[in-house]
Amino acid sequence: MVGAAISDNQTMTKSKASILVIDDEPDLRLLYELTLLREGYAVESAECVQQARDKLAQSCFDVVLTDMRLPDGMGMEILQDLQQARRTERCIVVTAYGSAENAVEALRAGAFDYLTKPLELKQLRTVVASAVQGQEVLAGASGDTDCKSHDPAADCCRSTQADPSGQGQAALARLVGQSAVMQAVKGRIAKVARSMAPVHIHGASGTGKELVAQALHANSQRADGPLVAVNCGAIPENLLEAEFFGAKKGSYTGAVHDRIGFFQAAQGGTLFLDEIGDLPLPMQTKLLRAIQERRVRPLGATQEEAVNVRLVSATHKDLAQEVAAGRFRQDLYYRLNVIEIRIPPLRERREDLPELVQALLARLAQDAGMAQPPQITPEFMQAITCRDLPGNVRELENLLHRAVALSDGHVLQAASIAPDGDAMPVVSAVQEPNTDPAPTEATAHQSTASGRATDLRSWLDAQERGVLTQALRGSQNDLAVAADQLGLSVRQLRYRLERLGMAVE
Numbered sequence: 001m002v003g004a005a006i007s008d009n010q011t012m013t014k015s016k017a018s019i020l021v022i023d024d025e026p027d028l029r030l031l032y033e034l035t036l037l038r039e040g041y042a043v044e045s046a047e048c049v050q051q052a053r054d055k056l057a058q059s060c061f062d063v064v065l066t067d068m069r070l071p072d073g074m075g076m077e078i079l080q081d082l083q084q085a086r087r088t089e090r091c092i093v094v095t096a097y098g099s100a101e102n103a104v105e106a107l108r109a110g111a112f113d114y115l116t117k118p119l120e121l122k123q124l125r126t127v128v129a130s131a132v133q134g135q136e137v138l139a140g141a142s143g144d145t146d147c148k149s150h151d152p153a154a155d156c157c158r159s160t161q162a163d164p165s166g167q168g169q170a171a172l173a174r175l176v177g178q179s180a181v182m183q184a185v186k187g188r189i190a191k192v193a194r195s196m197a198p199v200h201i202h203g204a205s206g207t208g209k210e211l212v213a214q215a216l217h218a219n220s221q222r223a224d225g226p227l228v229a230v231n232c233g234a235i236p237e238n239l240l241e242a243e244f245f246g247a248k249k250g251s252y253t254g255a256v257h258d259r260i261g262f263f264q265a266a267q268g269g270t271l272f273l274d275e276i277g278d279l280p281l282p283m284q285t286k287l288l289r290a291i292q293e294r295r296v297r298p299l300g301a302t303q304e305e306a307v308n309v310r311l312v313s314a315t316h317k318d319l320a321q322e323v324a325a326g327r328f329r330q331d332l333y334y335r336l337n338v339i340e341i342r343i344p345p346l347r348e349r350r351e352d353l354p355e356l357v358q359a360l361l362a363r364l365a366q367d368a369g370m371a372q373p374p375q376i377t378p379e380f381m382q383a384i385t386c387r388d389l390p391g392n393v394r395e396l397e398n399l400l401h402r403a404v405a406l407s408d409g410h411v412l413q414a415a416s417i418a419p420d421g422d423a424m425p426v427v428s429a430v431q432e433p434n435t436d437p438a439p440t441e442a443t444a445h446q447s448t449a450s451g452r453a454t455d456l457r458s459w460l461d462a463q464e465r466g467v468l469t470q471a472l473r474g475s476q477n478d479l480a481v482a483a484d485q486l487g488l489s490v491r492q493l494r495y496r497l498e499r500l501g502m503a504v505e
């Protein structure tokens with residue numbers, strides 16, 4: 001079996017990355033072999049499951065490229081063997097055209113990536129190179145490139161996560177919380193980060209979806225590549241295509257230069273599509289195509305461009321429900337939701353509150369240039385615990401921000417976060433606690449005294465809140481009218497309201 005130990009004289013010194021190609025069609029096998037040999041890899045091949053198992057019992061490889069259907073079984077069996085034996089080989093599965101289910105199944109089972117027949121050699125090279133690249137990180141982290149010098153069985157076994165710079169761990173540490181549910185979230189991030197499988201993050205507003213996306217990226221082999229975060233709800237509908245795929249000069253009014261899209265900007269890295277549920281249906285179709293083909297065509301261009309990005313998406317909506325309601329394409333949902341990470345709302349992890357308060361205060365104090373975070377009294381903590389915090393960590397952050405602004409700089413007062421305060425306003429026809437666009441005296445003082453970005457941000461948020469509230473009042477809460485008045489689309493207005501935690505009754 002695959003996990004068997006390898007005798008010393010059977011191991012080879014790895015001077016170059018090694019690939020095991022498994023396919024029963026001799027012509028295809030030869031084509032893969034030649035292509036990969038030309039790339040400088042050491043290549044071995046097998047034509048069935050049994051032969052592959054024999055090879056894997058004798059040697060360790062960096063990457064296994066296997067066809068799905070083999071004469072004596074399925075490529076999935078090899079993938080399962082590798083997973084069960086905790087081997088380090090990255091497995092790329094080749095699936096028949098149109099069999100999205102197989103690809104998704106393979107990714108869920110731990111495949112690094114998949115390729116679809118008919119195979120494009122350029123794509124084959126790209127995918128193999130990206131699988132090999134991750135293995136180099138792994139070998140580099142253990143300082144081990146010579147199989148002979150170590151226990152051969154261990155050479156093929158997964159050990160600790162490669163994270164030479166510690167950035168993966170640091171990103172996970174930014175996700176504060178030791179509750180069982182948060183530990184499960186972090187465990188899942190560490191587990192799934194290293195494959196290419198698309199991840200969908202589901203969680204209510206303010207639960208930390210962006211932090212999870214950052215941790216996924218930082219723990220992936222793409223950590224040195226770009227992470228491009230996009231809020232799908234904040235882009236005007238008529239610009240979506242150009243923003244996503246790029247545009248040639250003159251392709252639309254106002255396109256005075258060639259511009260690259262999000263896909264090109266994320267090349268070799270991760271594309272984080274936040275609030276994916278807000279994408280209009282026509283754009284969903286275009287996105288699906290880009291994901292399936294791994295190619296995009298900039299607006300006004302004649303040629304398509306190959307793209308190599310890992311997709312992470314997020315939404316606070318229930319996408320399955322959106323699919324049922326006909327607002328989200330089922331096939332796109334299926335493609336994006338290969339691996340799901342659910343972030344529980346704060347009410348399911350109240351035990352994390354003290355640690356979150358400490359961590360957020362430390363961050364706020366640092367941003368405000370304070371020598372040390374203000375102290376919290378048991379009454380203050382009690383007052384926090386009494387709040388429902390439906391806006392989750394973002395609401396908690398706002399609350400603390402306000403408390404810091406109103407404090408004397410040393411001790412936080414419980415009164416500053418009394419429930420009749422204004423951390424999360426609800427806009428109704430007349431009842432809206434925080435409608436004053438002007439900063440409070442304390443905030444204004446803090447802003448000018450420290451001149452720090454977070455103070456400016458909260459001041460600007462207060463301004464925006466005031467403007468939005470006025471527009472909503474003036475339009476009797478009619479979003480279309482208010483948006484029109486503000487020169488925004490309804491989507492943009494909704495996005496802004498949500499960002500500020502303002503719910504319209």
Ligand SMILES: Nc1ncnc2c1ncn2[C@@H]1O[C@H](COP(=O)(O)OP(=O)(O)OP(=O)(O)O)[C@@H](O)[C@H]1O
Pocket residue numbers: 174175176177203204205206207208209210211212274316356359393394397498499
């Ligand atoms: N577990 C956490 N530890 C520390 N900070 C957190 C945590 N969760 C969220 N935050 C902080 O709360 C704020 C909101 O987080 P984030 O933007 O990631 O949430 P979100 O789920 O993406 O929200 P939205 O859906 O509204 O965009 C950020 O400032 C983030 O740093």
